[in-house]
Amino acid sequence: MANEIIEGILEAIRLIFTFDPEVWGIIEVSFRVSLTSTFLAALVALPIGSFIGLRKFKGKRGVTNLINTFMGFPPVVMGLIVYLLLSRNGPFGTLGLLYSTTAMIVAQFLLAVPIITGTAKAAIESVDPALKETVLSLGANERQLWWELIKHSKKSIIAGFLVAFGQAISEVGAVMIVGGNIRWETRTFTTSIVLQTRMGEFGMAIALGVILITIAFIVNYGLTRLQTGAD
Amino acid sequence: MANEIIEGILEAIRLIFTFDPEVWGIIEVSFRVSLTSTFLAALVALPIGSFIGLRKFKGKRGVTNLINTFMGFPPVVMGLIVYLLLSRNGPFGTLGLLYSTTAMIVAQFLLAVPIITGTAKAAIESVDPALKETVLSLGANERQLWWELIKHSKKSIIAGFLVAFGQAISEVGAVMIVGGNIRWETRTFTTSIVLQTRMGEFGMAIALGVILITIAFIVNYGLTRLQTGAD
Amino acid sequence: MKLLQVQNLNKEYYKGDKSVIGVLSDINFSVKKGECFVIIGPNGSGKTTLLKIIGLLELPTSGQIFYDKKDLIKISRKKKVEYRRKFSFVKQKPVVRNTTVFNNIAYGLKVRGIKFDDYQKSVDEIIKFIGLKGMEKQNARSLSGGEMQRVAIAMNFIINPEIYLLDEVSANLDSMNLKLLDEFIMKIKQDKEKTIIISTHDPLEAIKYADRIAVLNNGQIAQIGTPNEIFTAPKDEFTALFVGYENILYGIAELDKATGLSKIKVNDLIITASSQQEGDVKVCIRPESIGIVKGPPKNTSYRNTFKGIVENIRELGNICHLIVKCKSEKFLITITELSRKNLGLEIGSQVFINFKATDITILSS
Amino acid sequence: MKLLQVQNLNKEYYKGDKSVIGVLSDINFSVKKGECFVIIGPNGSGKTTLLKIIGLLELPTSGQIFYDKKDLIKISRKKKVEYRRKFSFVKQKPVVRNTTVFNNIAYGLKVRGIKFDDYQKSVDEIIKFIGLKGMEKQNARSLSGGEMQRVAIAMNFIINPEIYLLDEVSANLDSMNLKLLDEFIMKIKQDKEKTIIISTHDPLEAIKYADRIAVLNNGQIAQIGTPNEIFTAPKDEFTALFVGYENILYGIAELDKATGLSKIKVNDLIITASSQQEGDVKVCIRPESIGIVKGPPKNTSYRNTFKGIVENIRELGNICHLIVKCKSEKFLITITELSRKNLGLEIGSQVFINFKATDITILSS
Amino acid sequence: DYLNAQNPEKITLATTTSTYDSGLLDFLLPKFTEQTGIQIKVLSVGTGTAIQYGKDGNADVILVHSRSREDDFINASLGVAGVPYGIHRACIMFNDFIIVGHSSNPANLQTGDNITKVMIKLRDAMDTGNMTFYSRGDDSGTHSKEKTLWAEIGIIVETRWVGQPDRYTETGQGMAATLLMTWEDVDAAHEGYTIVDRGTWFSFNETYTSLKILAESIIGEDLLLNPYGVIPVNPVLHPHVKYLSVSRFIGFLTSPYGQALINAYRKNNAVLFHANFGICDVNSSCPTTDDEIAIWTPFQAEFAGLTV
């Protein structure tokens, strides 16, 4: 036990400082795919989430339920669905996107949207209605009101974003299926870790985990500054 | 494409209504493990998250960063760590917990704790400080204040819980490693889906996905009532 | 010209136990352009609800609100923003955005698409005016109660709306800042294009600002009229009890350089006041401030003494209300029953009324 | 006995631009058990901050607060809860929990571990008392401004603390509910075990409730004294300008059954008032309400006429302040300069002062 | 679960995905349980993991197909303090590897090409950019075999096509996924080839109809054979393992009854595995030693007389 973990940490340090090109490639793919997908998801999910949070409409509870359910959509199934769509005999087969980082971004995007939508909705709903009234009475239109509420519930929204990013970067089922874990191309930290695990190289798997966590910590440091910052 | 999905849905209906014992066993294991782990995680994470959210202390930003990072802890790595701990030659090997649902609960619990902690912290921090003052001035002690703030930020906290549950029920890396995907014992929806996918049974994989999503919807329905309820 | 017309307005809420409670019922009134309309009523009478509905922040259960003949209740979401921009709304409990004083005050202009360079000066000016110079960069959430109230006022006044909705706007303001508010409101009243609707539970505030007053009781309008009508001739007991009594006279003030006092011509009376106002004014004299003497008083500090006839007497326990007519003006006077008996006052008695120049309130109108 | 002692208290905040601003500086005072201590000051003078520090809701930058000789600033987090339970704190801007009126009012008792059965009756009673019967189940967030203020008051009064901290407690209350508040406070004042600290910017409120007043200006205490000291002998210009002037006399009232008026013995004077109070009272007579006549007045409605000697004259532009001593009491009187000249008043002149029974305010003390 | 761990009537088998996914174990194990009452928990994982589980004592017995790593597993000098991780390997069956690719066959593989020729043709086609070879790249039995084949023509894949996934794609995944990726690669310029065990191939040949067998073992050549070995975990190293029950299990697999069952198993009407315990000729890859045969023979008695 202790062996593998210490061995893993030492290996992690070695890999980082020898600038192993394969490891750096994996870092690049992992973060590019997960950051892109989460940001794109935020672009789509924030408006949707806040719309649902702001408005009252028939069937709101149903929609809420659906979002909550899709927060737990199994990545493997999402991977399968995206695979079937991009497969050579699927509807988008001719695009030739399968086994590319684009496909991985699509899958993670679809997984992140409900998470960000759900947390944004809850955050917007938690805002004091008096603030909403004040902003409206000052002449804000819907878009401006929306932006105000987003700013106001920044903390919870960033927390939601971080959860989604965390899930994306640590997710393996979907990227494995649609990305193919192709060495030098679509291999990410997690698919790599799975591979090492399958090979019984637990030490190496942990080394990769250590590197991933370390870099994620640095990335989060930036995002967290937003959260604990100005506010 | 359409084939597999339609086939999957039909198969899902058939499996549910023929009361296929294997499928029901899988349902039982999946939900028992994920609900238990998420509830236990909430028990631990709510106090921690609100403590961090409530108090000001040195190194708070560091702790926040750490929590945010651990929100994205790769399940596979968590699986490995728990494996190493519970392994026969690991520190807790004599308990013989490996390849049991208990081991799966432990792994998912560890994954859920940071998610719930992080969202609870953000939710508690979003509460109007004036409410905090009022509650304190009425003579609430720390525990009572804490409970008040939790109730107040119910929506965001439930959203965080739902995210954690969603991740748990759809997670595959950790349960695969520590549970072993043993038929009739530790096989869950997700490990089963992976197996079916590996075997090229995409229709069956999707059928299981459909069932999982449907039941998750029903479970969430209950939890969501809390969220949109009284408040 | 009726700018705003409220018709058959009703508002109901669901109580905790799901029973329906009517908060406003069958409200009808209209407000003219340039008018200052004050809604006065006790706590819970529905003032805030009414203002919120007018400000398009809440929907009525039924009824119409016409603005320039357009029914505001029925218009689309998008149109509502457009109309909402014609209103400003100072809330009873001011809420500020979690940002600096400057940004809060500038917000209304910013959402209207005005650029920083174009609003910076006017925001700075209004900050100075409300006495918060030097606090521009302070987070508005950390302001004191009165400071926040002033920010809320500035926030709403800077957008220069058609109609000002002011909900208990003077709450939390100390006497000095109240004067500031008076200045603000008087300035708006001078602009005949601007309309003001104020809610208050303070009769003095109603007198100060109102061209017309609506008395709200339990969600219904008890009386609408000029301040003088309301304060000297309340239609029902509720109004009488709630608003109290006050003599309100309209006149033209001139400053007497020699004495430093104002001479106010109210019809055929000349009233002396220690305030140094000029022009059109409202003269308020509390019924308790006026004394009655039988013979013409001499050698007193009372600057104002008029001869009159007791027109009416209303007995109210140990005190009574007299209506005394002096030339063409009527005065309401409160004295003790004992005094009345001692002086042998009856309807038709001739008396002299007395009040001090220092004991009247002059408001420019 | 000094119950609470505030020593060398300072509070600084960081402004937006990180510069430090002192909000309270070198505050020193002590409050006796059973006393009603009023802190009066303009907006932003630091009243709320001071109350929050006393209520252990905020930490001072430096200084001590002794409660029964124990320094509250230094005690542990846990002990703080214990001491906080000796205080109640009605906030300037009431905040209620997102639950029913009943639950809000009961909360303070609930956190003290009292069981539902034991508090239900008293909560119901206080709800009735504040006039919200029938609204128990309404969510307190949906209450009107005045209703919420009353809930906040009830919430804090029901816990029966040692010390009541009331921050601008009358804000948002209409005249009827103000009377209710008066009743509440008077009831507490009768209990000599209970101490009250009130902050206000309204001099009349200070007069109404205060045993002693501290005038706060810009974070510093300008003057501490009895209402009479503060209102008739303000130490500096700020206090004079801010609190204004008022004659406050202490006496014993007796009801005269025949006339329905009160006779109030103030030292060697008997003052007649139309209010029907009895017992220890405070008599407030505004300097503007008192008139001066040279000869003894006859046949007037002025129930109160006293002979006196002008002791002092202060000229203030077109008006002046006279101090007139009638037997052993001194009165501050505002008249116009013109009147003074006309009457030829000088220090030492003999005059008669006049004021109406209906024009004085009687407060039980 | 805790109780079950103490119960000798339940043993844990760590095996590679190919045996489990082919359905063979689901066919065999109930028959064993029926006879003995011993239940078997199957962990179907990668070869490396299965071996690691064995080393860690988390499995009682392993079933894998990677001869060199099996040898290491039972090699005393590579164990703990001279004690090997596993003992008494038994080779119970084999199947064979085939090379599949798209029917357009840009590498122009011909029936009858011997394996060396096949590998050279593949290398040339890859070098001209006409095809992509999909390698599992996961150190599995299949991957080891593939590397051996390249080594036959002097190629060390770790260095030859490094960073050229257009020519040599390492999927790092299981056989099914690799086969799927081979099939999906429709880029006419470089179509996919891969090496696959016949068992897995029969699970997919009806789905991936554009893939064809383009090369297979010719008689007398054992390079493409794929023998499976079963090894009990050494009870000296891990006293908690249920060595007795494992021995009965191996007795079952090696017994005539077990061997007949293996031969009888069909998927898509094809025989996937050939039983070979104790058979010693070139075509069975002859892996079992006499010692091993001697050890397991007594345990076969229990299953004598049973027929399929």
Ligand SMILES: Nc1ncnc2c1ncn2[C@@H]1O[C@H](COP(=O)(O)OP(=O)(O)OP(=O)(O)O)[C@@H](O)[C@H]1O
């Ligand atoms: N959402 C609501 N649900 C139930 N009752 C409500 C709601 N909003 C307001 N009310 C009730 O409607 C009545 C009128 O409220 P409103 O705020 O208009 O009073 P107000 O005249 O402004 O009083 P105040 O002077 O106290 O501010 C109150 O009794 C209040 O409790």
Ligand SMILES: Nc1ncnc2c1ncn2[C@@H]1O[C@H](COP(=O)(O)OP(=O)(O)OP(=O)(O)O)[C@@H](O)[C@H]1O
């Ligand atoms: N967190 C803070 N940061 C910076 N300045 C603050 C903060 N809190 C209060 N202040 C400033 O301290 C001063 C005193 O505030 P305080 O609320 O005590 O005034 P107050 O006497 O209660 O006034 P009011 O009558 O308006 O309620 C104000 O100028 C306010 O802006």
Ligand SMILES: [Mg+2]
């Ligand atoms: Mg109101």
Ligand SMILES: [Mg+2]
């Ligand atoms: Mg204050």
